[in-house]
Amino acid sequence: MIHFVKYRKIYFAVSGILILASIAAIAAYGLKPGIDFTGGSILEMQYTGDRPSNQDIRNALSGLDLGSLTIQPTGDKGVIMRMQYIGEDTHNEILQKLGKDEGKMEEIRFDSIGPTIGKELRGKTTFVVLLALLLMFFYIVMAFRKAHRLVRPWQYGLASLIALFHDILIPLGVFAVLGKFYGVEISIPVITALLTVLGYSINNVIVVFDRVRENIFRGGQSFEEVVDRSLNQTLTRQLNTSLTTLFVVIAIFLFGGETLKYFALALMLGIVSGMFSAFFIAAPLLASWVNRREKTKVR
Amino acid sequence: MNKKRVYLILIAILALAFFAGNLSYPKYYNQTVDFLNAKLGFQLPHFWSMPFKLGLDLQGGIHLIYEADLSSVEKKDYASAMQGLRDVIEKRINYFGVQEPVVQTQEAAGQYRLIVELAGIKDPEQAIKMIGQTPFLEFKTERDAQETQKILDKQKEIQGKSPEEIQKINDWQLAFEDPYFVPSGLTGKYLKKSEVGFDPNTQSPIILLQFNDEGAKIFEDLTSRNVGKRIAIYIDGNMLSAPNVQEKISGGKAQITGEFTVKEAQDLVKNLNAGALPVPIKLISQQLVGPTLGAVSLDKSLKAGVYGLLAVIIFMIIFYRVPGVIASLSLVVYIILTLSLLKLMNVTLTLAGIGGFILSIGMAVDANVLIFSRLREELKSNKLFSVALEEGFKRSWPAIRDGNLTTIIVALVLFAFGTSFIKGFALTLILGILVSIFSAIVITRSLLRLFAGTRFEKWKWIW
Numbered sequence A: 001m002i003h004f005v006k007y008r009k010i011y012f013a014v015s016g017i018l019i020l021a022s023i024a025a026i027a028a029y030g031l032k033p034g035i036d037f038t039g040g041s042i043l044e045m046q047y048t049g050d051r052p053s054n055q056d057i058r059n060a061l062s063g064l065d066l067g068s069l070t071i072q073p074t075g076d077k078g079v080i081m082r083m084q085y086i087g088e089d090t091h092n093e094i095l096q097k098l099g100k101d102e103g104k105m106e107e108i109r110f111d112s113i114g115p116t117i118g119k120e121l122r123g124k125t126t127f128v129v130l131l132a133l134l135l136m137f138f139y140i141v142m143a144f145r146k147a148h149r150l151v152r153p154w155q156y157g158l159a160s161l162i163a164l165f166h167d168i169l170i171p172l173g174v175f176a177v178l179g180k181f182y183g184v185e186i187s188i189p190v191i192t193a194l195l196t197v198l199g200y201s202i203n204n205v206i207v208v209f210d211r212v213r214e215n216i217f218r219g220g221q222s223f224e225e226v227v228d229r230s231l232n233q234t235l236t237r238q239l240n241t242s243l244t245t246l247f248v249v250i251a252i253f254l255f256g257g258e259t260l261k262y263f264a265l266a267l268m269l270g271i272v273s274g275m276f277s278a279f280f281i282a283a284p285l286l287a288s289w290v291n292r293r294e295k296t297k298v299r
Numbered sequence B: 001m002n003k004k005r006v007y008l009i010l011i012a013i014l015a016l017a018f019f020a021g022n023l024s025y026p027k028y029y030n031q032t033v034d035f036l037n038a039k040l041g042f043q044l045p046h047f048w049s050m051p052f053k054l055g056l057d058l059q060g061g062i063h064l065i066y067e068a069d070l071s072s073v074e075k076k077d078y079a080s081a082m083q084g085l086r087d088v089i090e091k092r093i094n095y096f097g098v099q100e101p102v103v104q105t106q107e108a109a110g111q112y113r114l115i116v117e118l119a120g121i122k123d124p125e126q127a128i129k130m131i132g133q134t135p136f137l138e139f140k141t142e143r144d145a146q147e148t149q150k151i152l153d154k155q156k157e158i159q160g161k162s163p164e165e166i167q168k169i170n171d172w173q174l175a176f177e178d179p180y181f182v183p184s185g186l187t188g189k190y191l192k193k194s195e196v197g198f199d200p201n202t203q204s205p206i207i208l209l210q211f212n213d214e215g216a217k218i219f220e221d222l223t224s225r226n227v228g229k230r231i232a233i234y235i236d237g238n239m240l241s242a243p244n245v246q247e248k249i250s251g252g253k254a255q256i257t258g259e260f261t262v263k264e265a266q267d268l269v270k271n272l273n274a275g276a277l278p279v280p281i282k283l284i285s286q287q288l289v290g291p292t293l294g295a296v297s298l299d300k301s302l303k304a305g306v307y308g309l310l311a312v313i314i315f316m317i318i319f320y321r322v323p324g325v326i327a328s329l330s331l332v333v334y335i336i337l338t339l340s341l342l343k344l345m346n347v348t349l350t351l352a353g354i355g356g357f358i359l360s361i362g363m364a365v366d367a368n369v370l371i372f373s374r375l376r377e378e379l380k381s382n383k384l385f386s387v388a389l390e391e392g393f394k395r396s397w398p399a400i401r402d403g404n405l406t407t408i409i410v411a412l413v414l415f416a417f418g419t420s421f422i423k424g425f426a427l428t429l430i431l432g433i434l435v436s437i438f439s440a441i442v443i444t445r446s447l448l449r450l451f452a453g454t455r456f457e458k459w460k461w462i463w
Helices: A005-029 A054-060 A088-097 A115-143 A153-182 A188-216 A223-255 A258-293 B003-024 B027-040 B075-096 B124-133 B145-158 B172-176 B213-225 B262-275 B291-344 B351-380 B385-417 B420-449
Strands: A040-047 A070-074 A078-083 A105-113 B061-068 B102-108 B111-119 B137-142 B181-187 B191-198 B205-211 B231-235 B238-241 B253-257 B281-289
Touching (some): A005 A153, A005 A258, A054 A070, A088 A105, A088 B124, A105 B291, A115 A188, A115 B281, A115 B385, A153 A188, A188 B351, A188 B385, A188 B420, A223 B351, A258 B291, A258 B351, B003 B291, B003 B420, B075 B102, B075 B124, B111 B124, B181 B213, B181 B231, B191 B262, B281 B291, B291 B351, B291 B420, B351 B385, B385 B420
Antiparallel strands (some): A040 A105, A070 A078, A105 B281, B061 B111, B102 B111, B137 B231, B191 B205, B205 B253, B231 B238
16 A cells, blocks of 8 residues: 555645746746637638748738737648737738739638627636636535545535646646747637536546545544545546546647647646646645544544 | 346347447448348338538638627617517528528627627638628618707817817717718618619619518608608618608608619619618627638547547556456447437537547546446455446446536536537537446446356456
8 A cells, every 4th residue: 555645745845836836937927818818810821832921921911900910830831820800801901912812822710809709708717717616616515515524525625626726727837838938828728628627637536535435434544544545546547547538638639630739738737737636635635634633543 | 137137238238329320420331221222122221311510610611790789779679679680690691501500699798799600601701791791771860950060060179189189078979970860760670672773764773662561650750750851861871862851751662862883773772682780780700710621620630539539448458458348348339329419419510529529538438447446446355246346336436426527517617608619518528428427337337247147257357
């Protein structure tokens, strides 16, 4: 049997450092919101012949009011342009000036999101994240309400909640860094992935807590031993489940195309954090709380 | 559990899997049928064909959000105005020949919106233009001279001033109003039909309007109150003509004279008949996916799904041996069941939906893993195989239930508040989770029970 709980201070320190680093990254670099949240336009196109240089494209569009325009080549003949929110008229003018009608290029994708929609989505997202966290907390409290009196239902809930914060903060920290250095944006798919991580990571926590609940009644052990035993019993399951999910997520990341790429990355980061937090945060936290309060043997 | 019942359940599962498998991918069934029909002269029918409904991100298309300007409508009539707007745009869209267009109204934070989704459209730019072109027909009546003067004065007052300075002037908003005419409430909403006619004197084209009963009444009322004054006819905010009212007009007929060519008059009439918009709209968001990108996305996401599935199956078989094979079988059944359900429920598959489905493949194994871990434990404590099996299922159930329910709760939250990307994802995820619980509890269990009481259960190393 591996004595997980004994070394809990080390895990707490590790995850504390990771969380602080993530918070620092978010504070220093900020999260780079996608046009879903800020409003703006993205135009992706594919040239049929030679791709003109960025400067040529810029010159061709110089008469139009596009805000700060960024032009980024992609693939062999593709170009992605980002600009402020533009209406349909400006959109058509761009296509005209770049020679769509003459067949010089093909429009692959055009997203244009007005500032109102963006603002609305920001508010909605915050609300949804908080609601999801709250629901998770209450679900755990409800599910564990009939557990042994040694651990209170709200303690299960709080430990899960802390683990969940960890699982969201760390991917966000990584995205802050990616946003700073590679221009990766927080888009709707990324947010969706992080929310899914909430629902998924808590499975891991529940599986461990479920064992704790069961093992407490066996008696004859200190609570620390109960937690250690539960962690050992669930170790293989935790690894295997997270691995199978990681397999499909990695497949999406590698082969799933551009739209799902960062969705898959956020899931990947969240699942790995969740693997860590269920094991090294949620359960050991219970052990430290109970230890402090009551060192007697469980009967 | 008696053996007979286990076999019965298995046969039922096999039948279900056969049906679902052919429903989600009928190609092989149809080929076999064709072969038999040709060789043996049978008259076997093809399998029930039901294609997947692909979202616009997978077949190309546009998603448009319009904001409706309801400032001229009374609050109590908002709902009916939006309904009218929807009907008109729907009629208009039917000209494009798009299959299953989506036109929805939505209220968000006090703003009324219209969402238009056209999947598989050939020329999205043209479609946007045509929706936007829908003429907004409005009749306006003349202001009295005093008011007109007041507005004209204000307009003079603000001339050459900066926006900041203008805002300091009393009643500066007045300056931005139409000095001559006020909206009368008679709009294209009340139009029954319109046609092109010719002025008998000049032979130039004119547009004949026929109002519906309600519109006729309003028009009668308007004309009776404005005898000797002008009534202006506006289309899309531009005044086309402002004839003098000679007398009260009953019967709801009006005509627009203007400097049209015949072609212009015909286009205008076509557009007016398709429906003049009851309220003006503004495009505030559009997402356009070209058909190339759609096909590439579909191809890539399916590839990702296949590779992911293979990785999971290989891992499960290496790690869990016989149970791993069983889990893989039930995973395959899980996949065809979910695909069939998606077809039967007529769910529109989007890229996000496929993402959710692939994710659920990875998650679906979880219940199996939980059960097998318990089974191994129970076997280690030297229980009989059949006892260990039932115990394993019983003890893993609370964790399976709680774990999946939380994911469902989050998915429901996502579904309730999400945009279309999120909704597609949440829906397939929820469906996937429900089917995965079924496949673990029913399919995996029945397959494992097959081994109870056979000599295989004694070979502990295979479990």
